[in-house]
Amino acid sequence: MTAPFGKVLIANRGEIAVRVIRACRELGIGTVAVFSEADRESLHVLMADEAVCIGPPAPAESYLAIDRIVAAARARGAEAVHPGYGFLAENAAFAEACAAAQLVFIGPPPAAIRAMGDKVAARRTAKRLGVPVVPGTEAPVTDDAEAARVAAEVGYPVMIKAAMGGGGKGMRLVRAAGELAGALRAARSEASGAFGDSSVYIERYVEEPRHVEIQILADTHGTVVHLGERECSIQRRHQKLVEESPSPAITPEMRSQIGEAACRLAAAVGYVNAGTVEFLVDRRREFYFLEMNTRLQVEHPVTELVTGRDLVKEQLRIAAGEKLGYGQDEVTWRGWAIECRINAEDPAEGFVPSPGRIEDLRAPGGPGVRDDSGVYAGATVPRFYDTLMAKLIVWGPDRDAAIARMRRALAEYRITGVRSTIPVLERIMADPEFTAGRLHTGFMERLLADDAAAAPASRRLALIAAALAAYEGAARRTPAAPASGPGPWTMAGRVWPRPR
Numbered sequence: 001m002t003a004p005f006g007k008v009l010i011a012n013r014g015e016i017a018v019r020v021i022r023a024c025r026e027l028g029i030g031t032v033a034v035f036s037e038a039d040r041e042s043l044h045v046l047m048a049d050e051a052v053c054i055g056p057p058a059p060a061e062s063y064l065a066i067d068r069i070v071a072a073a074r075a076r077g078a079e080a081v082h083p084g085y086g087f088l089a090e091n092a093a094f095a096e097a098c099a100a101a102q103l104v105f106i107g108p109p110p111a112a113i114r115a116m117g118d119k120v121a122a123r124r125t126a127k128r129l130g131v132p133v134v135p136g137t138e139a140p141v142t143d144d145a146e147a148a149r150v151a152a153e154v155g156y157p158v159m160i161k162a163a164m165g166g167g168g169k170g171m172r173l174v175r176a177a178g179e180l181a182g183a184l185r186a187a188r189s190e191a192s193g194a195f196g197d198s199s200v201y202i203e204r205y206v207e208e209p210r211h212v213e214i215q216i217l218a219d220t221h222g223t224v225v226h227l228g229e230r231e232c233s234i235q236r237r238h239q240k241l242v243e244e245s246p247s248p249a250i251t252p253e254m255r256s257q258i259g260e261a262a263c264r265l266a267a268a269v270g271y272v273n274a275g276t277v278e279f280l281v282d283r284r285r286e287f288y289f290l291e292m293n294t295r296l297q298v299e300h301p302v303t304e305l306v307t308g309r310d311l312v313k314e315q316l317r318i319a320a321g322e323k324l325g326y327g328q329d330e331v332t333w334r335g336w337a338i339e340c341r342i343n344a345e346d347p348a349e350g351f352v353p354s355p356g357r358i359e360d361l362r363a364p365g366g367p368g369v370r371d372d373s374g375v376y377a378g379a380t381v382p383r384f385y386d387t388l389m390a391k392l393i394v395w396g397p398d399r400d401a402a403i404a405r406m407r408r409a410l411a412e413y414r415i416t417g418v419r420s421t422i423p424v425l426e427r428i429m430a431d432p433e434f435t436a437g438r439l440h441t442g443f444m445e446r447l448l449a450d451d452a453a454a455a456p457a458s459r460r461l462a463l464i465a466a467a468l469a470a471y472e473g474a475a476r477r478t479p480a481a482p483a484s485g486p487g488p489w490t491m492a493g494r495v496w497p498r499p500r
């Protein structure tokens with residue numbers, strides 16, 4: 001079989017650029033990396049066949065610079081451009097600029113990006129197709145009196161959302177009528193600042209929902225299939241920490257129903273390539289359409305592990321005009337997959353970014369473990385970009401086995417020089433609500449509040465333990481570990497991994 005393309009430029013950095021390079025290599029496609037001055041020695045640059053510096057570290061002057069990326073693709077003879085996620089992935093003007101330069105954009109048509117970028121229009125399309133939406137406005141709310149009428153009709157609490165927003169930016173929760181006018185004013189000004197459009201809309205607030213999203217694939221020949229759901233309820237400030245597939249809340253019947261709804265929506269806007277349709281699932285297990293993400297998502301690997309399909313290869317084949325070659329009946333699921341995001345952040349200090357040089361790095365391996373990383377020992381995590389360093393993904397025959405495997409893999413993970421989210425991920429994997437599958441979007445807030453309440457006592461205990469250890473050490477005249485002796489993993493009779 002011939003390769004879908006001769007050469008592809010990857011308009012991204014970090015782990016997702018590496019992920020795309022790997023798919024290209026397996027398909028015999030040449031790769032061109034682009035990089036900013038802060039990324040000269042980044043892994044994606046080392047792994048690509050060719051690499052082009054596109055500018056200074058600031059994203060606006062490099063990874064968001066449409067003209068420079070298109071020029072690099074033309075100069076190196078690339079036939080297609082993969083945008084990854086973030087940066088220009090959902091930018092219709094970028095997709096158009098690629099087409100104008102005779103480059104295939106590996107993603108949906110610009111019209112489909114625009115149709116879903118306007119959240120009010122997307123809601124209206126969903127409703128027209130019989131896809132359930134949260135009760136709310138059909139058009140952007142323009143005046144306060146109309147907003148008050150709609151809010152009273154759907155019932156408080158309500159949420160105000162930016163029409164051109166998404167991902168939780170510019171949202172406002174309104175508990176009672178008295179707060180509405182002020183919240184509207186704040187939401188409008190925030191939306192205008194963040195998205196250059198002050199339009200907002202109103203929805204009834206769903207309390208403690210789950211976030212469930214459906215992966216779809218659509219080819220240029222009219223076939224649309226779904227690859228089931230991912231549950232992404234473990235988030236902090238709209239940053240996902242853990243994702244899994246399947247969702248503990250979804251039955252096979254619900255999967256067919258939600259999946260079919262997602263496919264209908266995609267078909268209606270002429271969607272092509274990989275996409276994700278987001279839903280809220282309430283306590284009664286009713287589902288409501290939220291928005292559609294017109295790109296490959298960070299958490300795509302959990303879907304790959306349970307369906308056995310390579311989403312990036314599918315994207316490349318679809319972009320080259322190939323037929324999907326299978327229908328919904330041939331999509332099957334096996335076992336359970338969980339992903340943990342390894343960010344350069346300090347969870348003990350409110351998740352502040354922790355950029356810097358990675359001193360030592362040893363990623364876990366063994367049965368059922370996948371390490372999708374964008375870093376290596378000696379690499380620097382730049383301060384200019386998102387803090388995601390790597391994703392740890394595990395597969396197991398069932399959810400308990402996947403959790404046990406994730407705990408084992410997290411314990412093997414060794415990374416020094418930067419702080420990471422590993423400790424909080426271990427904490428989540430050991431949480432009884434998590435292991436029971438009782439997830440909702442307030443999960444992390446609860447977990448962090450519990451830990452904060454317990455912190456003073458545990459800190460006292462830690463101090464007492466340290467004092468006792470020092471006293472015993474002195475009493476036994478244990479010699480101090482040599483500064484350059486064996487690694488810490490052999491000290492004090494403790495075994496690797498990770499003494500803490």
Ligand code: MV4
Nearest residue numbers: 134159166167168203204205206211235290441
């Ligand atoms: C909501 C909601 C409750 N009710 N809409 C946040 C991200 C954006 N895509 C939509 N979001 C929400 N919309 C209604 N009508 C609660 C959230 C929400 C949330 C959703 C998914 C994952 C985490 C979340 C955390 C807080 C709020």
